[in-house]
Amino acid sequence: MKTTTPSKLEKILAAGHLAVTSECGPPRNGRADVVEHKANLLKDHVDAINVTDNQTAVVRQCSLACCIRLRLMGLEPVLQMVTRDRNRIALQSDLLGATSFGIHNILCLTGDHQRFGDHPGSTNVFDMDSTRLIQTIRQMRDEGRLLGGYELSEGRPRMFIGAAANPFADPFEIRVLRLAKKVAAGVQFIQTQCIYNMEKFRLWMQLVRDEGLHEKVAILAGLTPMKNVGMARYMKNRVPGIDVPDEIVKRMGGVPKEQQAEEGIRICLEQIEELKQEQGVRGFHIMAIEWEEKVPEIVERAGLFPRPKVNGAQ
């Protein structure tokens, strides 16, 4: 398969390997060592590391700065970018800045509403949404033009374009249409919302395949291991757009407290095994929230280690 950018993630997918990505959330302060530490935990076991962009609308160290840090460490970042906080001027400016540091993966998101975060009285921008952001980057990269028409005769972004998809939000039948829209806009990889309801995910994948979308976009299945039954309950009841079946909560609660973390990891590993067989799943995005140290173990026990080396990757 032909690649379009210098992205290592793209090369791994193009070579037919199952990709593994993970994420690190920046701290709520200006310390330099937090992201560096998290990245060091992850770096040998994943192909690329997402950096979240003020997730849940809570102010954190900026995603771009942290991605630059990863890049300077010689790692492969995925720049998450939400359209909630910046208008088209700032977004394009950040894309050019990211390009100048050799950041070649981006995840386009609209972003959680700021009322969920720590500044509920702030304005939101939403000058564009995630689908428009995909189109914007594609235009800058492939046509060499900013939205305002200015020609990028040099220094175009060379980004492998990603986006999120949530197979569990309502209405279910619109989810595949929305994915199709992102594909039409130019998205190349998808990292899904974390999956707990396997039955619904498989149904979604079937619909994705029915539309032939699995051949147009690389779908990485999103997984978040549960630390304990409290987290399972919280995800089930409090986090919008996440579908945790009762069996999972029951299973987590069915083992003694000190064994719940291991149970959460086992569930995650069983999911990976099952998803390896699912046609169209091209890899895994393991979001171990404030639990990055468990990612290497999960990757190894899932038989996804060592990570493949690809030629020409930076």
Place this chain on the structure above:
Amino acid sequence: MIMAKPKPIDEVISEINHFDSILVAGCNGCVSVCEAGGLKEAEILASSLRIYFTKAGSRKQIDEVSVTRQCDKEYLRELEERMGEYGAVVSLACGAGVQLMAEMYGAKPIFPGVDTCFVGVTEQHGVWSERCQACGQCILASTGGICPIARCSKRMLNGPCGGSEKGKCEIGVLLNRDIPCGWHLIYERLKALGQLHRFGVPSDDKDWSGSRDGGPREIIKEESRP
């Protein structure tokens, strides 16, 4: 009052082209004051459409009507009997009226005939201008009765910016019209009121959660509910 302006007729035509019978529905509320969507404008639009389609050799039934307010169900209900006669409706109400009509007449295609613009005032006959952005938390008490959210182009809370010149806003040059600097007006008014001390107080961050930024809004007055 909510101000609107008529949509270009070509835009209306492109939406209703495929229907044989169309009702142009005016609203006697705000949009009639700004001469965009009252009975008179409904008559003008309906007649322009009739002329257009007749010239184009297309036979269509195009009628007009106007109701007291399209933002109230009781007035929209007056259209119930006539609705069946038409394939589509062009509503000249503001966006709120168009939507309420669409909600009430679910199966009927409803198209907007005006662009809803702002909450404003009549400056003089034929001139309407913006005064309020319905931000949900009025600060006019501290700004001499002049709103910086609506009248400063940067909606600054501690203006004016460096682009204010001779009482005019810098973006007026681009738009080729005189735009008073909102903060210049506020300053002059506070001075006249003997309240300049208010100008010296840095504002707190504005709470935008009562504005559009907080999501679709609703007001409930319990004692008025049935």
